[in-house]
Each structure stands twice: as C-alpha cells, then as structure tokens.
Amino acid sequence: MAKRSGAGALSCRVTFQKRAVVQDExxxxxxxxxxxxxxxxARLQPKFGADVESVTAARLAALQPYNLTVRSCSDTRAVGASWRVYDTRRGVVDGKPVRFFNIKTIVNPDERGAMVEMLVVEGESS
Incomplete structure (x- = not known):
C-alpha cells in the first residue's frame, strides 16, 4: 500500500499539554x-522495525513508542520534551486524558520545516 502524504495522512487529532506554574501556600x-x-x-504511527532491540525492550516494559507527525507552525515549534500529548478522540475522564504520550525527541525530518516529527511513548508515567 502506498504511503499517504499531505493533509489526508494527518488523520488523528491530538492536544499538547504543558505543566502549569502555580503558587504554593x-x-x-x-x-x-x-x-x-x-x-x-496529526499522524500517529506505532514504531516498528529499524531499531528492533529498543522497540522490543520498550514493549517488554509495557511501553509503546510511536512516531507523531504534525505540520510545522509557531505552536508546534514551541513544543519541548517536557510537554506531553494526548489523543483528543479518546477524550478526558475526570480531568485526566484516557490515552497520553510523553515526548522524547523532536526533529525536522525533511529539513524544509514543513513537518515536525516526534518520538512519543505511550504507557510511561509523566
């Protein structure tokens, strides 16, 4: 099957979150x-193949790595590794996302600035 590109490939909706800074008592x-x-x-794809050992080790630890691809814009370029992202389609229960991912790395895959690709991990505590 051919690999889809463009807007049709971005079939998922995600929400980016950042820790708020608050005042204590x-x-x-x-x-x-x-x-x-x-x-x-966004496009959310499970990571398979290339680095078999690290993917297998992550699965043994009940973690699933994914490649998350989004269009490059001022918002996505501001995202850092301390942020997290959740699947908006699955929603939120009692103020907590049902399915969330921690961001590990952020890259510009084509060096043209059109897309931003992130390695994210599901199943890891924040």
Missing part, C-alpha cells in the same frame, strides 16, 4: 498539573 512558584495548550491534526 507560601507564595513559591512550583510546577502544577498539565494544562492544555493547543490541539492539532
């Missing part, structure tokens, strides 16, 4: 819970 700035920053269309 003594007036100190501390990190709080994750807060939604923006939502965007």
């Amino acid at each position: 003594y007036g100190n700035s501390v990190t709080g819970d994750f807060a939604d920053v923006f939502s965007i269309s």
Whole structure:
C-alpha cells in the first residue's frame, strides 16, 4: 500500500499539554498539573522495525513508542520534551486524558520545516 502524504495522512487529532506554574501556600512558584495548550491534526504511527532491540525492550516494559507527525507552525515549534500529548478522540475522564504520550525527541525530518516529527511513548508515567 502506498504511503499517504499531505493533509489526508494527518488523520488523528491530538492536544499538547504543558505543566502549569502555580503558587504554593507560601507564595513559591512550583510546577502544577498539565494544562492544555493547543490541539492539532496529526499522524500517529506505532514504531516498528529499524531499531528492533529498543522497540522490543520498550514493549517488554509495557511501553509503546510511536512516531507523531504534525505540520510545522509557531505552536508546534514551541513544543519541548517536557510537554506531553494526548489523543483528543479518546477524550478526558475526570480531568485526566484516557490515552497520553510523553515526548522524547523532536526533529525536522525533511529539513524544509514543513513537518515536525516526534518520538512519543505511550504507557510511561509523566
């Protein structure tokens, strides 16, 4: 089957979250819970193949790595490895995302700035 590219390949909807900075009872700035920053269309593909050992090791630890591809824009270029992303289609239950992913690496795969690709891991605590 041919690999889809363009807008049709971005068939998933994800929301990026960043930890909020809040004040504790003594007036100190501390990190709080994750807060939604923006939502965007994306392609979410399970990672298979190339690095068999690391993928197998992650699965043995009940972790699943994915490649997340989004269009490059000012919002996606501001994302850092301390952020996380969740599958908007699965939604939120009691204020917590049902399916979320921690961001490991962020790259510009074609060096033209059209897309941003992230290695994300499902099943890892934040």
